Amino acid sequence: MSTLGKYNRSVSIIGVGCTPFMYTVDHPETDGLTEGELFGYAALKAMEDAGVNPRDVDFYFHGEASPLNGSNYLTPNVQVANWFGMKGKGSIHHSEACCTGYLAIEQAVNAVASGKYNCVLTGAVEFGDSTPSPADNVESPKHPYKRDKMTMEKFLKTTSWLYDRTYTRSLMAGQELIYDDAAEWYVRTRGITAEQMNDALNWMCINNRRNASVNPLSLEKRTYESLAEEAGMTLDEYMNSPYNPKMGDYLRAGGVELKCDGAAAAIVCATEMVPVIAKNLKHRPIQVLGIGSAACEATTPHFEVRATEEAVRQVYELTGMSGDDLDLFYANDFIITSHLVSAEIAGYLPYGEGWKYICDGRTAWDGDKPINTNGGRTSFGHAHAASGLADVYEACKQLWGECGEHQVKKQPKTAMLRGYGGAQNVAAVLLRTIDQQEV
Amino acid sequence: MMSIQLEKVVQTFYEGLEEGKILGRKCPLCGNVEFPPVYACNQCGNYETQWYEISGKAKLHSIVLPAALSSKPEYKNLGKYAYGEVELEEGSRLNAVVRGISKKNRKELSAKLPLNCHASIFQREGGYKTVVFDLDQEQ
Numbered sequence: 138m139s140t141l142g143k144y145n146r147s148v149s150i151i152g153v154g155c156t157p158f159m160y161t162v163d164h165p166e167t168d169g170l171t172e173g174e175l176f177g178y179a180a181l182k183a184m185e186d187a188g189v190n191p192r193d194v195d196f197y198f199h200g201e202a203s204p205l206n207g208s209n210y211l212t213p214n215v216q217v218a219n220w221f222g223m224k225g226k227g228s229i230h231h232s233e234a235c236c237t238g239y240l241a242i243e244q245a246v247n248a249v250a251s252g253k254y255n256c257v258l259t260g261a262v263e264f265g266d267s268t269p270s271p272a273d274n275v276e277s278p279k280h281p282y283k284r285d286k287m288t289m290e291k292f293l294k295t296t297s298w299l300y301d302r303t304y305t306r307s308l309m310a311g312q313e314l315i316y317d318d319a320a321e322w323y324v325r326t327r328g329i330t331a332e333q334m335n336d337a338l339n340w341m342c343i344n345n346r347r348n349a350s351v352n353p354l355s356l357e358k359r360t361y362e363s364l365a366e367e368a369g370m371t372l373d374e375y376m377n378s379p380y381n382p383k384m385g386d387y388l389r390a391g392g393v394e395l396k397c398d399g400a401a402a403a404i405v406c407a408t409e410m411v412p413v414i415a416k417n418l419k420h421r422p423i424q425v426l427g428i429g430s431a432a433c434e435a436t437t438p439h440f441e442v443r444a445t446e447e448a449v450r451q452v453y454e455l456t457g458m459s460g461d462d463l464d465l466f467y468a469n470d471f472i473i474t475s476h477l478v479s480a481e482i483a484g485y486l487p488y489g490e491g492w493k494y495i496c497d498g499r500t501a502w503d504g505d506k507p508i509n510t511n512g513g514r515t516s517f518g519h520a521h522a523a524s525g526l527a528d529v530y531e532a533c534k535q536l537w538g539e540c541g542e543h544q545v546k547k548q549p550k551t552a553m554l555r556g557y558g559g560a561q562n563v564a565a566v567l568l569r570t571i572d573q574q575e576v
Numbered sequence: 577m578m579s580i581q582l583e584k585v586v587q588t589f590y591e592g593l594e595e596g597k598i599l600g601r602k603c604p605l606c607g608n609v610e611f612p613p614v615y616a617c618n619q620c621g622n623y624e625t626q627w628y629e630i631s632g633k634a635k636l637h638s639i640v641l642p643a644a645l646s647s648k649p650e651y652k653n654l655g656k657y658a659y660g661e662v663e664l665e666e667g668s669r670l671n672a673v674v675r676g677i678s679k680k681n682r683k684e685l686s687a688k689l690p691l692n693c694h695a696s697i698f699q700r701e702g703g704y705k706t707v708v709f710d711l712d713q714e715q
Contacts, residue, residue, distance in 0.1 A: 303586045304612040307706045310659040310671040313646040318659075318671075321640045325689075384645045393645070436612070436670050438637070438661035 138447070141427055141455040144250035147408035149422030149571060150242075151415050152187025154179040154260075155530040158356045158399040158518030162267045162284050169282045172201075172208050175400035176262040177220030179523075183258065184221070187404035188417030191222030194404065195254040198244050199230045200237035200261030202521035202559075206295050209269045209279045213262075223258070234299055235471055235558020237261055238401065238525020242566055243428045245405040255410045260402030261522035265292075267398065292396060299560040300435055311435030312560070319441050319474040320387035327489040334387055337492035339376040341473045342391035342515055344501040349512025351502070351543040354527075356397050356518030392473035392515060399520030401527040408571065420537045422571045427455040429565040441475065444563035445482045445555060452553075452565045460484020464549030465507055465535055467528040469557040471514040476500075479555040480508055483565070502543045510535055510543060525556050529566075536570045580623050585613050588627070593697050593705040598632060600668065601625035609666035612707075632695035633665040634709055636674050639686055650701045654708065658682070662693065662709055673698075676711035691715055 156175055161167040176199070184191060199214035201207065210216055214230040233240045238261045245259035264284065271277055272285035297306060305311040324334050342361065349355035365375035375381065381391045406414055411422055429451030433440035453459055466485040470476040481491040486506060494500055500508040511517045511531035514524060532552045534540050556564035585601070589612060592599040600611035604626055608619035611630060616623055638660040642651065646659070658677035663669045674693055677685060685691060692712040700706050 304589075307700060307704065308612070308671070309651065309673050309706070309708075313642065314640060314659050314671050316643070316646045317640045318638075321638055325638065325686075383643060385643045386641045386646070388643075388645065438669050438671055440671075 139451060141429065141451050143455070144246070145252060146250055147424055148246045148249045149406055149408045149411065149424045150403050150529065150533055150568070151406050151411060151418060151420070151422050152183045152185070152189065152404040153402070153530040153533045154182025154184075154186060155354055155401040155527050156399045157354045158397050158520055158527065160266050160356070161264070161398045162286050169284075170398075171282050172210075172213065172262050172264075173217045173220035175398070176217045176260055176402070179262070179400040179402040180221035180258055180260050183260070183402040183404050186419060187406070188415045188419055189256065189404060193414050194223060194226070194256050194258050196226060196248065197223055197228045197258040197260065198241055199228055200232065200241045200259075200522040200526075201230065202232050202234045202237055202263055203295060203298075204230070204232070205275055207264045207268060209275060217262075232522065233559040233562045235469055235519070235521050235524065236556040236562035236564060237522035237558070238527065238529070239469070239554055239556025239564040239566055240430070240562065241526055242403065242405070242425060242529060243430065243564060245403070246425045246428065249405055249407050256404065256406040256414050258402060259405055259526070260400065261526050262400035263520040263522045264398045265396035265520050305434065305436050308436065315435070315560070316385035316472055317387050318439060319472070319478045322439050322442055323474070323478055323492075324387075327492075329492060331387065333492060335377070337477055337495050338387060338389060338392050338473060339381070340496045340498070341470070341476050342381075342389075343372070343376070344495065344498060345470070345473070345476075345509055345513040345516040348502045348510050348543060349516035352511050352517065355512045355516060356395055357512075357516050361391075388472065388474070394471035394514040394519035395516070397518040397520050399518065399523045399527065401523045401530050403526060403529050403533070420539075423533050423536055423568050424571050426458070426567040426569050427452045428567070429455075430563065432562045435560045440561045441557060441563070442478065442482065444561055445479050445557070445565070448555075448563045448565035449483050452567050456567060458551075458567065462551050463553050464547070465510070465532060465545065465552035467509055467532055467552065467554040469514060469524060469528070469555065470509060471519050471558070473513070473515050475555075475557055476508055476513065479557070483553055483555065485553065502545055505546075507545045510540070510545060521558070525554070528554050532568060536568065580615070583615075585615065589613050590704055593707070596697065598630050598695050598697065598707055600628050600630045600666065602628035609664065609668050611664055611666070611668040611670060630695065631665050634693050634695060635663045635690040636693050636709070636711070637661040637663060637690050639677060639682060639689070641677070641679065641682060654698070657708070663690070673708040674711060675708060685711075688715060
């Protein structure tokens, strides 16, 4: 149990950038894209969005979940600086696997709040769908830009690297419980039936996909309604058919991430320095109010639940806020159950009632309790390290009212992002738009 | 007086299994048992723990059945099994495999949670043994 202290000075996100999430090797126009090109695009877009020049940025944080496997790099931060005008600047690489993009904000905010830097870039890139060619092993010499598709079978082999080699892999249960533990916990503690859980899981997929269908950056835009129609089925029939097979005890295929390629970045600045540094500022700064964090190794029972409870407790204790203060919620839902479980733990949805909100479509982008307005990991896509910053991108755009066709109905002011990943790190990031008079 | 030791805890644990012993580590200050064994006490923060043979008696608090994503071909040797939260008699809780649970008896067993079970030593492919749990005959 940790108690968070207040930052030494206010820190804000002032610009964001994000590539489309995509299967690069599947399309001639994206096949051959490299790490520098993806990270560089996201970084420059974030700088443009913030109205800053690369020379104004003091330092950058670089996230990539699996750099040796995905990029054949040990120090991926060093290899990309020249692409966005920061040659020679200091940087650091970090990986917390699927939680990287959320802790990317944590690291950047801490660096600025301490007073060491006034303005930093924090970005992440991942090729979750391909590896440098030839994809035989990490030791063989690689082509400068060609990549080979990474099969799900190979990907699942690399995910074993997320788990403790000494005990957890040997005991077998920790790494396998990631798929269904949260669903079992929810069913047992809320007293709902397996059928009701099945409906909730399906509706999270449907809502995520509806959100992605109107987001230009998302990977998969075909709604489940349209897929059901094509198959000559009702939506309910389709979601419970072999088109959406059971892959876990509760989990169906539609509730599993779409691993893909992408990058995202944000510019993080001391709020007091914004008028000096961001001379072409386009939006109101979004203050990072606090970030709770916890990590439970996979042998810990109900690791996701326990770590989320602790991270949320920390940030609410720090800020005096509660779920009632949240206008928007994002959950890293590479296993879609996360979406329901974390929203209830954060108090964004009422205890034991969240599954009904989901089944009624109230958590879609146009509902009164929007969750994962970009489409989440099962539809926006999951470029592992970059996903958290893609959620930061979406949250900021929603808070700025810049989401166009999928702008939520009531202008939001406060958002929580629940990061999760890396067997298992959890972060609870609380963001709030600064009022005009506070700038 | 104890002192912090650079010690082969992992190897000792696995060698213990070869001899039929299931070893954890007990905190001399607060009595907490760490299982699987590690250096420090995660309950009170004491730097050191001491070897302790666990009784093997335990309770199962949750049941998740294996499926396509959550099983591997080599798990076949387990027979019918589930994953769940196991609480050792000594108080430690961990995620573990529990044998004797299947689709057939899952509903009946879920209604009776927590269930009594006990630790067993299981031969893994790869030339080492590990710990799984078996449901007690008497509940």
